[in-house]
Amino acid sequence: MLIFIHPSITNEDLRLNFDAIIGLNQIFESFFRGQHYVAGDRKTLIYLAKCPHIPTSTKTIVNKIISNYSTYTSITSSITNKIVAKINEPKFPIRSNDNEWEVSIEYLGKTGISKTNLIAENLTDADAYINAARHYLINNKLGGTICAEKIAGGGSTTPNVFRNQTINEKKWCLCITDGDKNYPGHKSSNMANSCEKVSNENHSISAHKSIEAKEVENIIPLKLIDDSIPSTHTYQWEEHKNRFFPLNVNGHLFCDLKKGTSYRDINHMHADTPERLFWDELISKAIPSLKINTACNEYCQNEKTEACCCNISHGYGDNLLSEIVRNLKESTPHAVEKKIRNDPLFTQWLQIGEIVFNWVCAPNPIRL
Numbered sequence: 001m002l003i004f005i006h007p008s009i010t011n012e013d014l015r016l017n018f019d020a021i022i023g024l025n026q027i028f029e030s031f032f033r034g035q036h037y038v039a040g041d042r043k044t045l046i047y048l049a050k051c052p053h054i055p056t057s058t059k060t061i062v063n064k065i066i067s068n069y070s071t072y073t074s075i076t077s078s079i080t081n082k083i084v085a086k087i088n089e090p091k092f093p094i095r096s097n098d099n100e101w102e103v104s105i106e107y108l109g110k111t112g113i114s115k116t117n118l119i120a121e122n123l124t125d126a127d128a129y130i131n132a133a134r135h136y137l138i139n140n141k142l143g144g145t146i147c148a149e150k151i152a153g154g155g156s157t158t159p160n161v162f163r164n165q166t167i168n169e170k171k172w173c174l175c176i177t178d179g180d181k182n183y184p185g186h187k188s189s190n191m192a193n194s195c196e197k198v199s200n201e202n203h204s205i206s207a208h209k210s211i212e213a214k215e216v217e218n219i220i221p222l223k224l225i226d227d228s229i230p231s232t233h234t235y236q237w238e239e240h241k242n243r244f245f246p247l248n249v250n251g252h253l254f255c256d257l258k259k260g261t262s263y264r265d266i267n268h269m270h271a272d273t274p275e276r277l278f279w280d281e282l283i284s285k286a287i288p289s290l291k292i293n294t295a296c297n298e299y300c301q302n303e304k305t306e307a308c309c310c311n312i313s314h315g316y317g318d319n320l321l322s323e324i325v326r327n328l329k330e331s332t333p334h335a336v337e338k339k340i341r342n343d344p345l346f347t348q349w350l351q352i353g354e355i356v357f358n359w360v361c362a363p364n365p366i367r368l
Contacts (some may be wrong), residue, residue: 001116001359002079003027005040005048006086009105012277014053020087021053023109027085028061030113034365035147039076042069068350072363075143080356083172083205092203100359103203111170116360118148119162119175125216126150127325129176129356134333135340136353137361147362153177166198174359175199176352179211182269190251200255209355212348213253217321219352221343224336228323229316236314243286244313245344248348251282251313253348260315283312316365 005027014020031038040048048054065072067068083093084102120126126148133146149171153161158177166173175198180189188196192210199208213219222241225344244251255261266283269276280328328336340346 002039002076002082004035004082004084005044005052006084007041007044008089010044010047012087014051015049019106019109023105025058026108027112028058031363032061032366034362035115037076037363078142079361093205115147115149117151117165117171117173118360119151119153119173121153121155121158121177123150124322124325128216130323131328132349133352133356135337136332136350136357137304138337140347144361144363146360148360156191158191159198162195163198166204173206175208177210178215179213181214183275184250217257218253219345219346219348220324221340221349223340223343225325227327233316240313251286255313258318259317260280261312263310263312
């Protein structure tokens with residue numbers, strides 16, 4: 001995250017504002033620890049570096065930023081999320097727009113500053129999002145690193161965890177949930193809506209993002225899935241790619257990659273709904289052998305039959321993402337980014353990576 005020191009501090013007599021001194025120490029120590037970027041105009045930073053009321057250790061960090069001003073500015077100018085730290089006001093965080101919050105330096109001194117919390121439904125999801133942020137950083141040739149505290153929401157309890165961290169613990173939080181969407185334009189799930197309400201509450205520095213697909217697995221670059229598919233399912237995976245990607249990527253984005261999407265699943269959708277119309281059209285184009293009004297149709301509508309074997313897309317198990325994340329740890333982020341650069345899903349992957357990056361971007365810890 002980027003913390004921007006508002007120039008109004010140059011009009012403050014810091015000798016009389018001990019709370020502001022504590023807040024400034026917290027801000028610049030977060031930069032020193034490699035947790036958050038800190039920026040300000042050059043005049044403001046020079047004022048702080050010369051201020052006799054600020055501890056020498058803090059002024060040393062300020063001077064480090066000044067001496068590398070051009071380098072840091074080239075990075076921070078690309079960060080869209082920003083916390084504007086002002087003197088005295090506001091007493092609590094106020095959201096100025098989708099990507100900016102205002103808060104008093106004194107408030108930051110009282111609450112402290114720690115890593116940004118990245119809340120996902122589970123830690124494996126969080127690891128995937130962190131990797132997306134790293135690939136975004138590399139692809140855009142940005143310096144620095146990624147720094148986040150990963151927190152598992154526990155599925156249905158994610159809104160409660162999110163609320164506790166951002167409202168009660170007063171942490172800076174980005175919460176990401178699966179879209180659970182079955183077609184383009186599908187409304188968000190109740191859990192996603194609950195998380196959205198938390199992010200809109202007053203006096204918090206937080207945001208929520210719902211994946212614009214079924215689950216996070218659906219936006220993973222195909223080349224990463226290639227390396228993680230069980231050998232018993234290689235043929236089905238190749239069939240899946242050949243079936244969807246020459247025609248419409250949405251078939252991949254909204255199918256169930258864990259359990260599979262069967263023809264029976266489609267038949268159980270209400271007729272003439274956007275969901276049913278989307279899949280009917282997709283089937284007629286991508287899977288002509290499974291058109292409506294075939295023997296398969298009658299079979300899959302019969303509740304008493306065994307599990308439907310007419311797969312629109314196969315399932316690859318609940319451990320697919322865990323295997324992908326495990327494989328990612330065996331290569332450097334630079335090597336992976338180069339590998340997936342031309343992947344059909346690279347754009348979707350970097351879109352979520354950009355969102356995460358703007359919350360968890362950080363300078364490398366510095367040595368003085």
